[in-house]
Amino acid sequence: MSLRGFRKPWLWLGIWACGWLLCIALSLLPPPRLEAPPGSDKLGHLLAYFLLAGWAAMLFRGWRALLLAGLSLLLLGAGLEVLQATLTRSRLGEWQDLAANALGILAGLSLARTRAATGLQRLEALWWKAGATGSAGN
Numbered sequence: 426m427s428l429r430g431f432r433k434p435w436l437w438l439g440i441w442a443c444g445w446l447l448c449i450a451l452s453l454l455p456p457p458r459l460e461a462p463p464g465s466d467k468l469g470h471l472l473a474y475f476l477l478a479g480w481a482a483m484l485f486r487g488w489r490a491l492l493l494a495g496l497s498l499l500l501l502g503a504g505l506e507v508l509q510a511t512l513t514r515s516r517l518g519e520w521q522d523l524a525a526n527a528l529g530i531l532a533g534l535s536l537a538r539t540r541a542a543t544g545l546q547r548l549e550a551l552w553w554k555a556g557a558t559g560s561a562g563n
Contacts, residue, residue: 478533
């Protein structure tokens with residue numbers, strides 16, 4: 426995959442991997458008991474996959490890398506829906522959830538064509554600059 430230019434690529438990839446793990450855990454653990462309108466969980470699916478895909482849009486450059494990231498997220502969502510339907514008693518595997526995931530992925534990956542795509546690089550540059558000036562004052 427083509428990573429954008431980072432000083433600490435392992436950090437940004439690690440955060441993305443933690444997002445995957447959190448998504449997996451939240452998808453397979455029993456859901457919290459909340460009073461919510463029917464179907465409102467679809468918004469959670471859309472937002473979770475938007476964040477994962479948006480992070481990928483800031484991590485990777487090039488359409489092939491972004492396509493691979495998007496497809497891997499879509500496969501993650503499909504796999505989790507199958508696992509919810511077959512391994513859990515408290516979750517349902519629903520194609521509507523997968524559709525919400527897909528919309529979130531498309532929306533997140535669309536950030537690659539905006540200024541937001543370099544957000545992590547700008548954050549890292551600010552962090553690096555702050556660390557360099559902070560240590561110089563000691």
